Amino acid sequence: MAANGNGVSTTPKSPLARIQTQKNGGICHDDSGKPVKAQTIDELHSLQKKRSAPTTPLDGVQGTFATISEDERQRQQLQSISASLASLTRGTGPKVVRGDPAGKVQSVSHVAHHHHIEAPTISVSDSSLKFTHVLYNLSPAELYEQAIKYEKGSFITSTGALATLSGAKTGRSPRDKRVVIDDSTQDELWWGKGSPNIEMDEHTFMVNRERAVDYLNSLDKVFVNDQFLNWDPQNRIKVRIVSARAYHSLFMHNMCIRPTPEELENFGTPDFTIYNAGQFPCNRYTHYMTSSTSIDLNLARREMVILGTQYAGEMKKGLFSVMHYLMPMRQILSLHSGCNMGKDGDVALFFGLSGTGKTTLSTDHNRYLIGDDEHCWSDNGVSNIEGGCYAKCIDLSREKEPDIWNAIKFGTVLENVVFDEHTREVDYGDKSVTENTRAAYPIEYIPNAKIPCVGPHPKNVILLACDAFGVLPPVSKLSLAQTMYHFISGYTALVAGTEDGIKEPTATFSACFGAAFIMLHPTKYAAMLAEKMQKHGATGWLVNTGWSGGSYGSGNRIKLPYTRKIIDAIHSGSLLNATYHKTEVFGLDIPTEIEGVPSEILHPENTWADKKAYKETLLKLAGLFKKNFETFTNYKIGKDNKLTEEILAAGPNF
Ligand SMILES: Nc1ncnc2c1ncn2[C@@H]1O[C@H](COP(=O)(O)OP(=O)(O)O)[C@@H](O)[C@H]1O
Ligand SMILES: C=C(OP(=O)(O)O)C(=O)O
Ligand SMILES: [Ca+2]
Ligand SMILES: [Mn+2]
Structure with a gap:
């Protein structure tokens, strides 16, 4: 057999038979479908996208x-x-x-x-x-394409959300x-x-x-x-x-x-x-x-x-x-609060600084969500300012927060989360980029969102404080003056991440639970809130979503299911009729019993092993409240001098 220098046979012994591609001569058909009506690849692509329909008939038949x-x-x-x-x-x-x-x-x-x-x-x-x-005004799909093509750090997660880096x-x-x-x-x-x-x-x-x-x-x-x-x-x-x-x-x-x-x-x-x-x-x-x-x-x-x-x-x-x-x-009050409504139309506001639970607690499977963060209270009732929610994702779990978990799907922006490079499954526990990982989704991604996002006048005004000292009770009922005192104080422990440079929780006071966002003096908003609460008969509550059994480091954060039971009891009205007793120093009315919550945790002193440390910490926090309120003692709150005096007296006494 003759071979050329490449070892390829030049004279095959038995040449292969010709492959018969056509039965009846002419064109090869891969399938039985009709061929596309395109001569070029560009033409084919142009068939793929059809023009969006104009929304208004061009002849202008809308009204007069x-x-x-x-x-x-x-x-x-x-x-x-x-x-x-x-x-x-x-x-x-x-x-x-x-x-x-x-x-x-x-x-x-x-x-x-x-x-x-x-x-x-x-x-x-x-x-x-x-x-x-x-x-x-591109659509989410178009924006996904833009992000993925042009912005480093943009990926689609396993549930369809757009992961981004800020x-x-x-x-x-x-x-x-x-x-x-x-x-x-x-x-x-x-x-x-x-x-x-x-x-x-x-x-x-x-x-x-x-x-x-x-x-x-x-x-x-x-x-x-x-x-x-x-x-x-x-x-x-x-x-x-x-x-x-x-x-x-x-x-x-x-x-x-x-x-x-x-x-x-x-x-x-x-x-x-x-x-x-x-x-x-x-x-x-x-x-x-x-x-x-x-x-x-x-x-x-x-x-x-x-x-x-x-x-x-x-x-x-x-x-x-x-x-x-x-x-x-x-004359409309703007509120840094979440807001939801029960089946009977009872509206609750959730005030609180970042990380205190506005988003988590207003997203409640048994209630209609009006909004998670920014609202207005006018003579007509409440309205959400926004069209979406901005939830914290750190340690997010399907079990504890199912509605937020399920909202993380196509269209949702996921900021600064870490995910598996192959499966694109998000690890919500990973803080490698930041603690302040976030999901931004349209409000209708929450199944029981109330659209339009408006509701009647609030029945309950819940002030959320994440108390890192662990001395505030899980819940207390407030008088109007106390509600104003705590609203103006705006106490919490800033949880890591949302503001730059904060790594550990520390006690903070932020007037109206949102000093970073208010433009007028806090007493202006407080006066409006007092007037509206009085007029519409709303009850104020202070809920500690922070520590119990000791301060940050020794105690533990109050379990979310307990906080949810407390909130349920506020919504249902059952907590209004509970038996109360007053605490020392802060003079807060705390209930003796709540269904589904161990009674011993309702008074924080019970949860502390070291009673002396409890008392010292309580006095320390009370001192911080007093010092913070000094700036407000020379202001009149609203038209009523009597209310001003009551508010000044509604703080801790020691
Ligand atoms: N007892 C509790 N009550 C409310 N939130 C809790 C509680 N324990 C832990 N958390 C967590 O604290 C965070 C509260 O954050 P979020 O609801 O986003 O606050 P906000 O909307 O006020 O900024 C969530 O990550 C939530 O899972
Ligand atoms: C978006 C924020 O809101 P919050 O943490 O209250 O949800 C923020 O404070 O940056
Ligand atoms: Ca038009
Ligand atoms: Mn929030």
Whole structure:
């Protein structure tokens, strides 16, 4: 046999028979289906996506209003976004187009610049030559694709959630918050000691605003969300969020109220705009800047600028601060509280600082969830400000918190969690990235969410404190004056993680259980709460979701099932009729018995082996309460001097 140099036979002995591919000549059929109607792969892809149906019939048959054409509507929408993104120091700025620069642009109508500074005939800046692509109110599926394609650290978990990383910051940065002081805010807002409002001037705000806008326009594309705050239709606020990351866009999609297609068409001009340039730092040569992070609020311009932090919670809590200004102006009380409603329409509020249990306890399988964190109390009742929940995930378990567990599915943003690299199963116990791991999901992911998220006037006002000292009773019934005293005090132990730099629980006082978010003096909110509770006959409760049997380190956290039983007894009304006795020092009324809860834990002294240590710790905490309240002793709370005196007397006595 002859072989060439490669060892391949050149003259096969018996050549293989020809393969018969055609029975009746011509085309090969792999199956019996009809062939696709495409000549090229691009054509095939174009068959895959069909255009979203227009929401408004183009002939404008809706009512008596003359509807504008689809083209005109899109043009107006782009013009509004262009106005948001315009540089305020240059006559020309990036042109705005809709759609992904990588894909097919949806609409390329160039937008004439909205403000009429004379444009030079020759562009003086390269920024005026470029386009900013706008990804406007994308769907969760589109945002998933954007995140996974372009943002490192984005993955789909085994249950379909989008795992993301928030970067260097995994909690809020309250010390980097700045509020513009001007003629009106100088008198209206709470400034100085204890206040969260650290001043900046209008000029510096504009410097940071320009920095953020220039950064955003330098990108290939930005995300724009137009959404609502507040389920009370009469007091709904239109917000626009401009951000650089799909993660931020999906987070706000979940956390704010999602407009219907019709509502989006008629959105118009936003009432408030956030510029989130979180990847880009602020400039420390800028006046008032003390770090490379700055969260700047300008109430007159109705704008917020975020520089130097990608923690998404800044956006939601930033808007909450805005509501703490806008709502009291309308005699509506804004509340840092969870809220749920029983089958009989009994509403409960859950006040508390981060990690005290607002989300966990308001998410109750036997009750309707109105919201987990931010509410309004108006003359019509309560309304949720948000359209989603933001739950802590550390040590999350299916058994203890089934509704939150099940909400972590497609569409949910999971921040800073650790997962198996292969199965993508999340390990909720892993704190490698942070303790403050979070899930943000639309409220309708909770099966018994009350949509629309509104309810009647509250019957119970539950103040949650996570007492790291372990001396506050698991539950006590409060008089109105005591409720006000504890509301203004806002005591808890900050649990690690949510605020930057806190690693261990320590005692904190945060007025109105949310000093980081209030804009006016705490007594303004307290007076409104007192008036509303009195008028609607609500009962106040203090619930310790923290330690028992000793302080942090020696005792243990009160078991969640016990706290749930306590809350059940409040809701059902049975606790109102229990037998009570008063505690020493704090003068709290504690029940002797609650169904499902061991009676001996109801008085904290019983749970401490070392009674002397208990007494010392009790007095120590009482001292901290007294000292904290000193700042408020010179303020009158509401119109009633009698109430003010009662409140001052409602604290610990020793
Ligand atoms: N007895 C308890 N009551 C409430 N929460 C508890 C209790 N014990 C442990 N926890 C845990 O504490 C955390 C409370 O956090 P969360 O409900 O998110 O607080 P908030 O919404 O007020 O920030 C959850 O992780 C919850 O599982
Ligand atoms: C988002 C927050 O809310 P909470 O911890 O109260 O759920 C936060 O404080 O950053
Ligand atoms: Ca319309
Ligand atoms: Mn919460």
